[in-house]
Amino acid sequence: MQSDVAVLGAGMVGVCVALHLQARGRSVALVDRRGAAEETSFGNAGLIQREGVYPYGFPHDFGALLRYGLNRTIDAHYHPSALPGLAPFLWKYWHYSRPARHAAIARLYARLIEHCVAEHQALAAQAGATGLLRPSGYLKLFRTERERDTRFAEAERWHAEFGINFRTLDARELREREPHLAPVLVGALHWTDPVSVSDPQALALAYLRLFESRGGRFLQGNAISLYQEADDWSLRTAQGPLQAGAAVIALGPWADAVTRMLGYDLPLAVKRGYHMHYRAAGQAVLNTPSLDVERGYFLAPMQRGIRLTTGAEFALRDAPRTPVQLGRAEPIARELFPLAERLDAEPWMGSRPCTPDMMPIIGRAHRHANLWFAFGHAHHGFTLGPVTGRLIGEMIAGETPFIDPRPYQADRF
Numbered sequence: 001m002q003s004d005v006a007v008l009g010a011g012m013v014g015v016c017v018a019l020h021l022q023a024r025g026r027s028v029a030l031v032d033r034r035g036a037a038e039e040t041s042f043g044n045a046g047l048i049q050r051e052g053v054y055p056y057g058f059p060h061d062f063g064a065l066l067r068y069g070l071n072r073t074i075d076a077h078y079h080p081s082a083l084p085g086l087a088p089f090l091w092k093y094w095h096y097s098r099p100a101r102h103a104a105i106a107r108l109y110a111r112l113i114e115h116c117v118a119e120h121q122a123l124a125a126q127a128g129a130t131g132l133l134r135p136s137g138y139l140k141l142f143r144t145e146r147e148r149d150t151r152f153a154e155a156e157r158w159h160a161e162f163g164i165n166f167r168t169l170d171a172r173e174l175r176e177r178e179p180h181l182a183p184v185l186v187g188a189l190h191w192t193d194p195v196s197v198s199d200p201q202a203l204a205l206a207y208l209r210l211f212e213s214r215g216g217r218f219l220q221g222n223a224i225s226l227y228q229e230a231d232d233w234s235l236r237t238a239q240g241p242l243q244a245g246a247a248v249i250a251l252g253p254w255a256d257a258v259t260r261m262l263g264y265d266l267p268l269a270v271k272r273g274y275h276m277h278y279r280a281a282g283q284a285v286l287n288t289p290s291l292d293v294e295r296g297y298f299l300a301p302m303q304r305g306i307r308l309t310t311g312a313e314f315a316l317r318d319a320p321r322t323p324v325q326l327g328r329a330e331p332i333a334r335e336l337f338p339l340a341e342r343l344d345a346e347p348w349m350g351s352r353p354c355t356p357d358m359m360p361i362i363g364r365a366h367r368h369a370n371l372w373f374a375f376g377h378a379h380h381g382f383t384l385g386p387v388t389g390r391l392i393g394e395m396i397a398g399e400t401p402f403i404d405p406r407p408y409q410a411d412r413f
Contacts, residue, residue, distance in 0.1 A: 001217075003029040005396065006233060006244035008223040008258070010034075011041035012200075012382050013374050014250035015207045016389030019123065021248075022216050024397040029242055030211065031221045031235065037204035040252050040350040041382055043275045045298045045309050046200045047138060047289060049383045050117045050193035051164045053110040055358035056312075056379050057097035058090070074329045075296025075311030079322070082315045089269040090314070092356035102358075108407045109359055110162050112387050115403070117195050119386035129206035134196045138289040138300075139169075139178070140189040141336075147294055148187045155189055165192045180284040182336050188290075196289050199303045200382055223251055223258050228368065246370035248392060253317050253351035255361075255375040263367060266413055268376060270351040271312035274323045276330070277305035281338035292336060297329035299336075305343045308333055312352075323347040354378040355413075362388055363395065363409035372396065373410050 003026075007018045010032035018030040030036075059068070068076045083090075096105065124130045142148035155166045167190040169177065174188045197203050212218060221237030226247060228234075233247040249255055253270045280286065289300040298309045310325035326347050333339060355361060355376045365371035372395070374388050387403075394401045 001029065001237075001240055001242045003027045003217070003242065003244045005029070005246045005248060006031055006235065006242055007248045007250055008032075008226065008235075009250035009252060009254075009375075010036040010208070010218065011039060011250070011252050012037060012204050012385035013252065013377065013388050014248075015204055015211065016123065016385040017248050017250050017374055017392045018216055018389075019207060019211050020389040020393030021396060022211060022214055024393050024399075026396070027215075028211075029217045029219055029244060030208075031219045031223065031237060031242070033220065033222045036208045036218065037201045040352060041204050042201045043273070043309070043348040043350045044200055044382050045289065046197040046300050046302060046307070047383065048116050048120050048133075048195040048197065049380060050113060050195070051158070051166070051191040052380055052383065053113050053158060053162045053164065054102065054106045055109055057102050057358065058094045060094070060098060072328075073296060073311075074325050074332070076314070077312075077322075077325050078314040079316070079319060082319065085316065086269060086314055089267055089356055092267060093354075093358075096357040105358055111403050112360075112384055112408075113380070114162070115387050116383045117193065119390060120195065123207055123210070123386050124203065127206040127210040129203055132198050132203045132206070134198060136196050136288050137190055137192040137194050138196060138291065139174075140191070140291050140293050141174075141181070141185050142187050142189075143185060143294045145186050148189075151189050151293065166190060167192060178287055178290070180286065180337060181290075184336070190288070196300065198301070202303070223249070223254070224261065226258055231370070233370065246372065246396060248372040248374055250374040252375055252377075252381060253353040255353060255373070259373070262365075262371070264365070264410065266361065266410060267356050269354050270315075270317045271354055271378065272315055272317075272349055272351050273310055273312065274321075274326045274347045274349050275307050275309040276326055276347050277302065277307050277343040279305050279340040279343060281340040284338040286337060292332070295329070295332050297325075297333060299333060306337070306339060308339075317351050321347070321349045323349065352378050352381070357412075359408055360384065360388065361408060361410045362391055363405045366409070366411040
C-alpha cells in the first residue's frame with residue numbers, strides 16, 4: 001500500500017491531523033495498534049478548554065508541596081518507586097513552572113488555545129456531530145472564601161490579558177444553577193467559553209467516520225515497526241506493508257517508543273489519570289461539569305452517566321494501575337452530589353503525554369526528512385487536536401501556518 005502520509009496514532013490528535021492533511025489533497029493512512037480513541041482520548045473530562053491558557057504547572061507554594069509529599073491527596077499521587085526515574089523530568093517541570101516562566105509560556109500557549117473551540121466546531125459541523133458539543137462552560141466550585149476570592153482575582157487577570165470570559169456565582173446563585181449540589185459551597189467561578197462534550201470518544205469516532213467517508217484508510221499496525229527506506233517511510237500493518245512519503249508521529253504517551261528508536265532524546269513523561277461513571281441517584285441532575293477545586297476531582301455529566309475524573313498520578317506509563325485517587329474522591333463526591341451505583345466494571349486509566357515546559361511538540365523532526373511530530377499535549381490533547389491537525393496540515397502542505405509553529409518545535413529541547 002502507498003500513501004502520501006502515514007499518521008501514527010488514532011487518538012484525537014492523530015485523527016484531526018489525518019483529516020486536515022486529507023482536506024489538503026493528501027492521501028492518508030491512519031495507523032493504530034487498537035481502535036480509534038481507545039486510549040487517552042477515551043477518558044477525560046470532556047472539555048474543550050478555551051480558558052486553559054495556563055497549562056497545568058508544578059506547584060511552588062510550600063503548603064501544596066507538603067500535601068503532595070504526604071501522598072494522600074486526590075489531585076496528585078505518585079509511585080515512590082518511580083521517582084528516581086522521573087526526577088530529571090520533575091526538576092525541569094518545577095523549573096518551567098516558576099511564575100515568570102509560567103507566564104511567558106502562557107503567552108505562547110494561548111496562541112494555540114484561543115482557536116480550540118472554533119476548530120472543533122468546524123470539524124464537528126462537517127462530521128454531523130455538533131449534537132455532542134454543549135456550550136455550557138464549566139464550574140470551579142469553592143468551599144472557602146479564600147480560595148474563591150483568589151480564583152476570582154485570577155480570572156479577572158486572565159480576562160484582561162487573554163479575553164477569556166467568566167461569571168462569578170455566589171452561594172445563592174450556585175444553588176439556583178445546581179440545586180442538587182450539597183449546600184457546603186461558598187460560590188463558583190463559571191468559565192463560559194469552554195465547550196463540554198457528552199461523549200469524548202464518540203466525537204473522535206465521528207471525526208474518524210468523516211475521514212473514512214472521504215477515502216481515508218484506517219489500518220491496524222504497531223508504530224514500532226516504522227523505518228525509513230530511501231525517501232519513504234515504511235511500516236507493517238495487519239492489511240499489509242505500508243509505504244508513505246511522510247510520517248506523522250501522533251502517539252501521545254507512546255511517542256517516545258518511536259522517537260528514541262529514531263535517535264531523539266526528548267524529555268517526555270506521563271501523568272496518569274482515572275475515571276468512573278455513576279448513575280445519578282433519584283431525580284438528581286448535574287447541569288454543568290464541575291471541578292471541586294479544593295478536593296481535586298471533577299464531575300461531568302456524560303451520556304453514560306456522571307463521570308468522576310481524578311487528577312495526576314506520577315508513575316511509569318506501564319506500571320500496574322493504582323486507582324487510589326478514585327477511592328479517595330468517591331466518598332467526597334458522594335457527599336457533594338448524590339451519586340448512586342458505579343456503572344463501570346473497573347476504573348478506566350489513561351496516560352497524558354507531558355513535556356517539562358508544558359507545551360506540545362508540534363512540527364518537523366529536525367533529524368529526518370519528511371518526519372513530523374504531534375504529541376506532548378498533556379491535559380489538552382482532546383482540546384487541541386483540531387488545532388494541531390490544522391497546524392501540521394498547513395506545514396506539510398507548504399502553506400503559511402495560521403499560528404507561528406516555532407515555539408512548539410522539538411528542537412527547542
